[in-house]
Amino acid sequence: MKSTDLLIIGAGPAGLMAAIRAADLGLQVTILESMPKPARKLGISGKGRGNLTNTDPFNTFLKHFNNEGRFLKSAFKAFFNTDLVEFFNKEGLPTVEERGGRVFVASGRAVEAVACLHKATERRRVQLVVNRPVTGLIVEKGQCLGAIAGGKPWLAAATLLATGGLSYPATGSTGDGLKFAQACGHEIVTPLPSLVALKTPEPIPEYLKDVALRNVSAELRVNGKKVAAEFGEMTFLDGNLSGPIIITLSRQAVPAVHAGHLCEIFVDLKPALDHAKLDRRILRDFEENHNARLDEVVAKLLPAGMRQFCLQQLGLSPSLKIAQVTAVQRRLLRNWLKELKFTITGSAPWEQAIVTAGGISTRQINPATMESKIVKNLYFAGEIIDIDADTGGYNLQAAFSTGWLAANSLKKE
Numbered sequence: 556m557k558s559t560d561l562l563i564i565g566a567g568p569a570g571l572m573a574a575i576r577a578a579d580l581g582l583q584v585t586i587l588e589s590m591p592k593p594a595r596k597l598g599i600s601g602k603g604r605g606n607l608t609n610t611d612p613f614n615t616f617l618k619h620f621n622n623e624g625r626f627l628k629s630a631f632k633a634f635f636n637t638d639l640v641e642f643f644n645k646e647g648l649p650t651v652e653e654r655g656g657r658v659f660v661a662s663g664r665a666v667e668a669v670a671c672l673h674k675a676t677e678r679r680r681v682q683l684v685v686n687r688p689v690t691g692l693i694v695e696k697g698q699c700l701g702a703i704a705g706g707k708p709w710l711a712a713a714t715l716l717a718t719g720g721l722s723y724p725a726t727g728s729t730g731d732g733l734k735f736a737q738a739c740g741h742e743i744v745t746p747l748p749s750l751v752a753l754k755t756p757e758p759i760p761e762y763l764k765d766v767a768l769r770n771v772s773a774e775l776r777v778n779g780k781k782v783a784a785e786f787g788e789m790t791f792l793d794g795n796l797s798g799p800i801i802i803t804l805s806r807q808a809v810p811a812v813h814a815g816h817l818c819e820i821f822v823d824l825k826p827a828l829d830h831a832k833l834d835r836r837i838l839r840d841f842e843e844n845h846n847a848r849l850d851e852v853v854a855k856l857l858p859a860g861m862r863q864f865c866l867q868q869l870g871l872s873p874s875l876k877i878a879q880v881t882a883v884q885r886r887l888l889r890n891w892l893k894e895l896k897f898t899i900t901g902s903a904p905w906e907q908a909i910v911t912a913g914g915i916s917t918r919q920i921n922p923a924t925m926e927s928k929i930v931k932n933l934y935f936a937g938e939i940i941d942i943d944a945d946t947g948g949y950n951l952q953a954a955f956s957t958g959w960l961a962a963n964s965l966k967k968e
């Protein structure tokens with residue numbers, strides 16, 4: 556059986572970058588990919604626009620990861636955001652920096668990043684075998700010798716497992732690699748969907764599906780204690796809470812629910828006004844529209860859709876005349892606008908999660924090389940590892956950097 560220097564399992568961003576670096580170092584590389592094409596997830600990333608990285612400085616960048624990115628320091632020191640941008644630009648893919656330091660594919664087409672990486676591997680004579688799902692690793696006496704795919708062994712001096720997490724399984728990331736790692740003794744930190752819409756038992760009416768709440772703030776409370784707050788946009792999707800601020804809060808909400816804690820999100824629809832100011836604003840609106848209907852005045856405070864939801868939740872008739880609204884009802888309205896509560900009981904399914912939190916425990920991976928501490932010649936890169944971050948390009952950079960570092964360490968050895 557012919558052996559190669561490096562066998563990579565999974566042609567996502569982590570696997571492809573590792574292949575490119577290893578080939579540049581003169582190694583012979585084979586990638587086995589279960590899907591008909593490489594990097595499908597990268598092709599749909601950033602709403603199809605490919606948010607490849609972020610220009611945040613080193614320490615700020617790390618803070619966007621679980622455990623403050625401690626495990627990733629060596630990987631980012633070896634290959635960071637400027638290196639990634641330079642790499643893509645040199646390979647013929649222009650990039651552009653947008654709001655919040657987010658770096659995108661300049662054309663706005665993430666699939667061009669996929670094509671760029673694919674071509675880069677072809678130019679370097681990397682062997683990419685598609686439609687070839689790996690079914691297990693070959694591990695003997697604490698050493699990884701390769702993998703099994705298509706019923707036959709693929710032998711290699713080193714093997715890199717870069718099969719991603721469990722989110723968006725239609726892109727090929729089905730969690731296979733986690734099983735392979737577990738089978739040879741690795742601890743798996745329970746995988747949970749992250750960067751995902753949140754489930755609430757409170758009924759979200761169908762008419763809210765097109766409502767986008769802009770410039771609102773949302774506070775996450777766990778067992779009654781504030782743990783995080785975000786300001787920006789939120790939406791309602793398939794009866795769940797969604798939109799950028801909810802997606803960000805999901806990183807803390809999902810593990811809290813999983814641990815059995817009481818998890819609540821309080822939305823402040825008028826964050827620019829404190830209770831007293833909002834009360835004065837409502838009073839003024841009421842005084843100026845004494846003979847109007849309640850729904851007409853609430854329309855000045857809330858976008859369409861939300862008005863109906865507000866009055867329904869408060870049990871107030873839309874046709875109630877302002878003159879008939881009591882002080883108690885006015886206070887209820889004000890409190891609703893400032894502290895709209897949703898209990899959180901879970902998340903949308905894996906099919907809709909942007910990333911996987913959890914994965915192969917970092918305690919069993921050498922952060923300077925990405926090699927397993929318990930199986931020799933076995934390496935890991937990308938989302939399969941217990942690393943996850945906020946939105947903003949951090950997750951892809953982590954995949955590229957860990958892939959790069961794994962390949963780079965092979966040469967040293």
Ligand SMILES: Cc1cc2nc3c(=O)[nH]c(=O)nc-3n(C[C@H](O)[C@H](O)[C@H](O)COP(=O)(O)OP(=O)(O)OC[C@H]3O[C@@H](n4cnc5c(N)ncnc54)[C@H](O)[C@@H]3O)c2cc1C
Nearest residue numbers: 565567568569589600601606689719727937938948950951
């Ligand atoms: C909708 C969406 C949008 C996103 N947008 C962004 C963004 O803009 N910016 C950002 O930073 N992050 C984004 N992410 C997250 C980012 O795409 C992932 O973190 C990243 O793709 C992880 O790279 P990876 O190489 O580790 O794994 P993956 O990209 O998941 O690649 C793993 C590869 O392994 C293959 N594979 C799996 N099992 C096997 C097997 N048994 N045998 C052979 N091959 C196998 C899969 O088919 C796949 O090709 C987004 C994710 C999603 C779902």
